[in-house]
Structures are given as structure tokens and as C-alpha cells.
Amino acid sequence: xxxxxxxxxxxxxxxxxxxxxxxxxxxxxxxxxxxxxxxxxxxxxxxxxxxxxxxxxxxxxxxxxxxxxxxxxxxxxxxxxxxxxxxxxxxxxxxxxxxxxxxxxxxxxxxxxxxxxxxxxxxxxxxxxxxxxxxxxxxxxxxxxxxxxxxxxxxxxxxxxxxxxxxxxxxxxxxxxxxxxxxxxxxxxxxxxxxxxxxxxxxxxxxxxxxxxxxxxxxxxxxxxxxxxxxxxxxxxxxxxxxxxxxxxxxxxxxxxxxxxxxxxxxxxxxxxxxxxxxxxxxxxxxxxxxxxxxxxxxxxxxxxxxxxxxxxxxxxxxxxxxxxxxxxxxxxxxxxxxxxxxxxxxxxxxxxxxxxxxxxxxxxxxxxxxxxxxxxxxxxxxxxxxxxxxxx
Amino acid sequence: xxxxxxxxxxxxxxxxxxxxxxxxxxxxxxxxxxxxxxxxxxxxxxxxxxxxxxxxxxxxxxxxxxxxxxxxxxxxxxxxxxxxxxxxxxxxxxxxxxxxxxxxxxxxxxxxxxxxxxxxxxxxxxxxxxxxxxxxxxxxxxxxxxxxxxxxxxxxxxxxxxxxxxxxxxxxxxxxxxxxxxxxxxxxxxxxxxxxxxxxxxxxxxxxxxxxxxxxxxxxxxxxxxxxxxxxxxxxxxxxxxxxxxxxxxxxxxxxxxxxxxxxxxxxxxxxxxxxxxxxxxxxxxxxxxxxxxxxxxxxxxxxxxxxxxxxxxxxxxxxxxxxxxxxxxxxxxxxxxxxxxxxxxxxxxxxxxxxxxxxxxx
Numbered sequence: 231x232x233x234x235x236x237x238x239x240x241x242x243x244x245x246x247x248x249x250x251x252x253x254x255x256x257x258x259x260x261x262x263x264x265x266x267x268x269x270x271x272x273x274x275x276x277x278x279x280x281x282x283x284x285x286x287x288x289x290x291x292x293x294x295x296x297x298x299x300x301x302x303x304x305x306x307x308x309x310x311x312x313x314x315x316x317x318x319x320x321x322x323x324x325x326x327x328x329x330x331x332x333x334x335x336x337x338x339x340x341x342x343x344x345x346x347x348x349x350x351x352x353x354x355x356x357x358x359x360x361x362x363x364x365x366x367x368x369x370x371x372x373x374x375x376x377x378x379x380x381x382x383x384x385x386x387x388x389x390x391x392x393x394x395x396x397x398x399x400x401x402x403x404x405x406x407x408x409x410x411x412x413x414x415x416x417x418x419x420x421x422x423x424x425x426x427x428x429x430x431x432x433x434x435x436x437x438x439x440x441x442x443x444x445x446x447x448x449x450x451x452x453x454x455x456x457x458x459x460x461x462x463x464x465x466x467x468x469x470x471x472x473x474x475x476x477x478x479x480x481x482x483x484x485x486x487x488x489x490x491x492x493x494x495x496x497x498x499x500x501x502x503x504x505x506x507x508x509x510x511x512x513x514x515x516x517x518x519x520x521x522x523x524x525x526x527x528x529x530x531x532x533x534x535x536x537x538x539x540x541x542x543x544x545x546x547x548x549x550x551x552x553x554x555x556x557x558x559x560x561x562x563x564x565x566x567x568x569x570x571x572x573x574x575x576x577x578x579x580x581x582x583x584x585x586x587x588x589x590x591x592x593x594x595x596x597x598x599x600x601x602x603x604x605x606x607x608x609x610x611x612x613x614x615x616x617x618x619x620x621x622x623x
Numbered sequence: 624x625x626x627x628x629x630x631x632x633x634x635x636x637x638x639x640x641x642x643x644x645x646x647x648x649x650x651x652x653x654x655x656x657x658x659x660x661x662x663x664x665x666x667x668x669x670x671x672x673x674x675x676x677x678x679x680x681x682x683x684x685x686x687x688x689x690x691x692x693x694x695x696x697x698x699x700x701x702x703x704x705x706x707x708x709x710x711x712x713x714x715x716x717x718x719x720x721x722x723x724x725x726x727x728x729x730x731x732x733x734x735x736x737x738x739x740x741x742x743x744x745x746x747x748x749x750x751x752x753x754x755x756x757x758x759x760x761x762x763x764x765x766x767x768x769x770x771x772x773x774x775x776x777x778x779x780x781x782x783x784x785x786x787x788x789x790x791x792x793x794x795x796x797x798x799x800x801x802x803x804x805x806x807x808x809x810x811x812x813x814x815x816x817x818x819x820x821x822x823x824x825x826x827x828x829x830x831x832x833x834x835x836x837x838x839x840x841x842x843x844x845x846x847x848x849x850x851x852x853x854x855x856x857x858x859x860x861x862x863x864x865x866x867x868x869x870x871x872x873x874x875x876x877x878x879x880x881x882x883x884x885x886x887x888x889x890x891x892x893x894x895x896x897x898x899x900x901x902x903x904x905x906x907x908x909x910x911x912x913x914x915x916x917x918x919x920x921x922x923x924x925x926x927x928x929x930x931x932x933x934x935x936x937x938x939x940x941x942x943x944x945x946x947x948x949x950x951x952x953x954x955x956x957x958x959x960x961x962x963x964x965x966x967x968x969x970x971x972x973x974x975x976x977x978x979x980x981x982x983x984x985x986x
Contacts, residue, residue, distance in 0.1 A: 483983055490986035499978045507926045511900040514627035530893040600885035604865050604892060607880040
């Protein structure tokens with residue numbers, strides 16, 4: 231097993247052989263990947279050394295201290311957080327070899343084609359069809375809420391390959407080439423005025439069978455790996471006090487005494503307390519993870535952050551009075567990186583409305599907590615044994 | 624950053640206390656005892672305080688205590704809250720003890736030694752509702768004789784010694800002394816009896832020159848650790864209600880399969896997750912002697928008090944009719960939670976403290 235000392239040594243060797251000051255970013259990232267220091271928990275030859283995931287911090291600290299370039303992880307979050315673990319778990323050797331290097335180095339951006347206009351919370355009801363044609367699949371349908379589709383080279387895609395089976399069983403998972411002529415990407419403008427996401431129309435898109443991940447009909451199982459990794463990525467944040475949405479409103483309160491009223495004060499202090507307690511809960515969750523005892527608490531944190539973001543930003547708009555009547559800019563833009571706390575109070579208010587919908591609606595998350603954490607029975611289900619084509623829609 | 628987990632020692636302590644309370648503090652017994660003239664369970668107190676040594680957790684070993692910290696005390700309080708145990712732990716082993724620890728006098732140390740052994744019960748003679756930040760009426764002192772009247776003093780009927788705040792310092796008064804009258808009141812929470820303390824030229828011993836600093840220290844520790852009692856109480860309400868809704872059948876299905884009820888329980892679970900973080904943070908801040916202890920205490924109390932009330936109210940509603948009966952223990956939890964929400968300052972008082980400490984000034 232690779233230990234911390236050995237990793238630190240290997241990292242310093244990499245830095246000596248490819249000094250960041252005189253090496254191009256591309257060359258450095260390539261060398262880092264080849265040295266197994268990209269993601270140390272990945273297998274050797276695929277950017278890793280099969281080391282414990284927690285030791286990545288050792289490598290990152292050495293690299294940061296040396297001023298080495300990184301792979302701009304925020305720009306390629308879907309590739310790193312969702313596509314890569316799925317390719318690793320279900321890909322063939324050829325697929326892993328082909329996709330993981332360019333993905334990690336940011337040479338190829340990835341997006342995710344899961345949600346559809348008719349399949350949101352009930353993702354397994356999706357209707358995009360994939361029909362076998364020789365060595366290829368022909369895919370037709372519509373996907374929505376796709377970040378980065380306009381920059382992406384590849385997409386992870388789930389599509390229906392057998393409409394005669396119950397919905398969970400007739401799905402297959404593919405890697406879709408976003409440069410295929412049948413792929414049309416249109417920006418999806420949101421209530422904030424900007425377009426973080428896209429609609430993606432797929433018309434007779436040809437996907438070679440060699441780009442299927444997992445078995446035919448196993449797509450739902452493969453997708454669980456993707457979605458589980460999405461939740462892990464959300465759980466790891468560490469914030470300082472007033473680090474989230476409560477920061478800007480607290481600063482405004484302190485700087486502008488003329489805005490203060492008794493009613494606003496009571497509501498602000500109550501929310502400040504809730505935000506601080508939520509932050510402590512996140513810290514407790516992190517301590518549990520570090521101690522090797524992850525608890526079920528993570529499933530609930532997103533619920534709290536969604537509610538607090540919405541309540542705090544709503545109060546902030548109200549606090550600002552006349553200025554709360556204004557908005558900074560409605561111009562349609564396509565931001566590369568989304569910062570929920572960025573821009574002005576009106577933006578925060580509108581953007582945070584999405585927090586209780588994206589990545590699982592709060593209502594669905596409450597069901598998950600009730601069933602998986604508390605062990606309460608699920609509601610009677612009418613869709614389990616019905617062929618997908620016979621479901622109500 | 625504070626340590627928000629439970630240590631192995633703390634887990635072991637919890638198991639020991641829980642197994643004792645499971646045997647000796649059954650809900651039916653607690654309900655039956657509540658209406659007798661002995662509302663405190665003195666036998667249980669003797670086992671907890673003296674045999675297990677839990678009364679002296681905060682007291683240094685040099686004074687016969689365990690030299691442990693607020694983190695362990697918090698775990699004990701979680702379990703006492705889970706069983707609504709009618710013992711004077713919060714009042715004697717936390718508030719009175721911490722007040723005396725703030726005195727630093729030989730007389731205070733002597734009392735601490737008595738409290739550590741569990742043979743003597745001490746109670747701070749202030750209304751249970753007094754917040755660490757609030758002002759309170761002091762008792763008059765003249766030549767060591769105390770005269771005054773204080774209502775809603777928790778566990779006074781069980782006390783051997785009262786700690787009385789006067790303008791000239793903190794005094795200890797034996798409850799058996801001449802001029803001391805302790806009159807039981809009818810409390811909302813039958814498991815934490817209240818009484819009016821009347822002093823008429825009662826003889827007192829000076830135990831601390833600066834009464835207000837010592838009292839503030841006692842009340843701050845009380846408020847911070849009451850959060851753990853509230854957490855234990857809320858956790859019981861959640862666990863009990865989840866278990867009941869899994870077995871209760873109506874409309875040919877388990878009541879716990881109805882989404883409206885599941886969502887309420889999931890929300891409640893989330894509140895207990897947050898309450899645990901707040902309560903642990905407060906206990907750890909006290910244990911570490913952190914400058915942030917007053918903030919952590921106010922934060923925990925402002926957050927956990929409403930959670931405990933909400934948990935008990937949800938437990939009652941979701942149990943339906945059975946929850947409204949005297950026979951079912953939920954009412955003990957509701958009454959304790961509601962009275963705890965006033966104890967050591969209502970949420971509003973603690974919100975005010977937080978606002979001041981983090982510079983969110985009122986208009």
C-alpha cells in the first residue's frame with residue numbers, strides 16, 4: 231500500500247522532473263496523470279496508485295505549495311464527480327483507457343443527459359429511445375437541465391432500450407458523442423435571466439455499442455453509481471462562520487443601520503442561528519467521515535441548506551427596501567461557473583429557488599430520509615410491475 | 624474547531640446510564656410517582672449520584688469529584704432527558720455545582736465536596752426561568768441573616784442546601800435551618816418539581832463574594848447543558864413515534880407509509896441532527912473553557928429548546944388519541960419540553976444574547 235510519505239516523495243519527484251515554472255500546463259497535467267498522482271485512489275495506469283482516497287490531500291498540498299497548475303476542477307465537475315466514477319466502475323478496459331485521461335486533464339468536458347421534461351423526480355420513467363442498429367444504437371429524445379452541454383465533448387446518457395419491461399429494467403447507459411450531427415443544444419433560460427443549463431434534442435444520434443456502459447438493461451443500476459457520487463460531492467463542503475448565504479446579509483446589516491427594523495432583526499437573528507447550527511452539523515458530518523463513521527446525516531443537509539438559502543435571500547431582498555425592488559442585470563448570459571452567493575440579493579433570491587429542486591427535490595429527499603434513515607414503509611406503488619409503455623403520462 | 628463527536632468513554636457512560644434508567648425509570652413508574660408527595664426519585668438519585676459518582680463529574684478530584692468535563696455531563700443529561708427522570712441532576716450537579724466552582728472559596732469547596740459525594744443536594748435559589756443574561760431580584764442580607772421570597776425554584780423540595788444571591792455575595796442556607804420555608808407549587812412539569820422558597824432571617828454562610836459572576840457561570844453552564852437534555856428528550860419522541868407509526872394500521876396500511884406523516888418525521892429527524900451538533904458544540908466549548916462558551920450556550924439553547932417542544936408536540940399529534948391519555952408517557956415529555964423552553968431563559972432571551980455576541984445589533 232502507498233503511504234503518505236511515499237506519495238509526498240513521488241509528488242516532489244514529479245515537481246523536480248516537470249518544474250511548474252518552466253512546464254506548460256498541458257504537459258504538467260499529462261505528467262501528473264501518468265505518475266498516478268491525478269486521483270490517487272484510481273488504479274495504476276489510470277491516473278492513480280490504488281492508494282486510500284484520503285491521501286489525495288497529501289499530493290494536493292505539495293502541488294499547491296509548489297504553485298503547480300491544476301485541472302480547474304470546477305469547470306469539469308460533472309466529468310470528475312459523476313462520469314469518471316461510473317466509467318471506472320462499469321467501463322471496459324478500452325473505455326477507461328480512452329476516456330479517463332482526457333476527462334481528468336480537462337481536455338474533454340463532460341455533461342449529463344439524464345433528466346427529461348417528462349422524467350424529473352421520476353427519472354426512471356424517462357422516454358428517450360435507443361434502438362439497436364447493427365453495431366450501433368440510434369437514439370432519439372429530449373433531455374433537459376444539462377449544464378455544460380454547449381461545451382461538452384461527451385455526455386453520460388441513459389435511454390430506454392426496452393419499453394415492454396417495467397421502467398427500471400428497460401434502461402441502458404451510454405457515452406454519447408456531443409459532436410454527433412443529431413445532437414442539438416439550446417440554452418435554457420432561467421428565472422434569473424441567465425442560462426446555466428441547456429435543453430438537448432437528440433435526433434437519430436448514432437452511438438456505437440462500444441460506447442455502452444454496463445449491460446443492456448442495466449442502465450438504472452449504473453446510474454445509481456453516478457447519482458451516489460453526486461451526493462458524495464455535495465456532502466464534503468467546509469464553511470467558515472457566515473461562509474454561506476448568511477454572510478452578505480449579515481454584512482449589510484452591520485454596515486447599514488438605517489435599514490434595521492425590529493421585525494427584520496428578529497428574523498435575521500433566528501436565521502443566523504439556524505445557519506450557524508447547520509454549519510456545525512456539516513462540520514459534525516465531516517468529523518464523522520474523517521473518523522471513519524459516516525452517519526446518515528448527510529442525506530438531510532441539502533434540505534436544510536435549500537430552505538435556509540431561500541429564507542435568507544428572501545429576507546435580504548426585503549431588508550434592502552427600495553434597492554430590493556431593483557435587479558442587477560437581466561441580460562441572457564451563459565456562466566461557466568455558478569456561484570449561488572454571487573451577484574446581488576435579487577439574484578440570490580431567484581437562484582436559490584432552484585436549490586430545493588435540483589439534485590433531488592426536497593419532497594423526494596424527505597421520502598428518502600423517511601424510508602432509508604427512519605425505516606418507514608414506502609407508499610403503495612402502482613408502477614413497479616407495469617411495462618414502461620403502459621405507464622400513465 | 625470543536626470536537627462534535629462522542630468519545631468511546633462517553634459512549635460507555637451513556638450505555639451505563641441508559642441501562643440503569645431502563646431498569647429503574649420506567650415510564651409507568653414515573654407517571655405514578657408524579658402525583659405522590661415524593662415526586663423526586665431519591666433511590667434513583669442515590670444510585671446515579673453516589674454509587675455511579677455522576678454528581679461529581681464537574682468537581683475536581685481534589686474535592687472528591689471525578690474531574691470530568693461538561694462533555695460527559697451532557698451525555699448523562701441526554702439520557703436523563705430521554706427518560707424524563709425525576710432527579711435533581713441539572714439543578715444540583717450542574718447549576719449549583721458550577722456556581723460554587725465560580726466562587727473559589729474554602730466554604731464553596733466544602734460544599735462542593737458534599738455535593739460530589741451525592742449525599743447533599745444543592746439548589747440555586749432563583750426562578751427556573753432565569754437566563755444567564757437576565758437580571759433577578761436579590762434576597763436581602765443583614766448580619767448573615769437572609770430575608771426574601773423566591774418562586775418557581777426547581778428541585779428546592781429535594782435540596783439540602785440553597786445557594787442564595789444577595790448584594791453582599793452568595794450565601795449557602797441549609798434547608799433545615801430556622802426561618803427557611805419551602806412550599807411546593809403545582810408545576811406544569813411534574814417531573815421537575817417547583818417550590819416557593821421563603822427566608823425570614825434565615826442563617827446563611829458566605830460562600831462567594833461576587834454572587835453575580837458565580838451565578839452567571841452556573842446559569843450559562845445550565846443553559847448550555849440543558850440543550851443536551853432537550854436533545855435526549857427530542858430523540859425519544861422521534862424514536863418512539865417512528866416505532867409506533869410502523870406498527871399502527873389504519874386504512875389497511877401502516878400509518879407510517881403515509882407521505883404527509885413521513886415528511887413530518889423526516890423534518891423532525893433533521894431537527895434532531897442539528898440539535899445534536901448545537902448541543903455537542905456547547906458542551907465542548909464549556910469543557911474547553913473556550914471564550915466562545917457564552918455564544919455556544921445561547922446558540923444551543925435558542926435552537927434546541929424549540930426543537931424539543933416541536934418533537935413532543937409532533938409525537939402527541941402523530942400518536943393520535945392515545946397520545947392524549949394520562950396513561951401514555953408522551954405528556955411527561957410535552958410538559959418537560961415546554962417547561963424546559965422557559966427554563967434558563969426562553970429562546971428570545973438567547974437570541975438576544977447571540978445577536979449581541981455576533982454584532983447583529985437591534986435597531
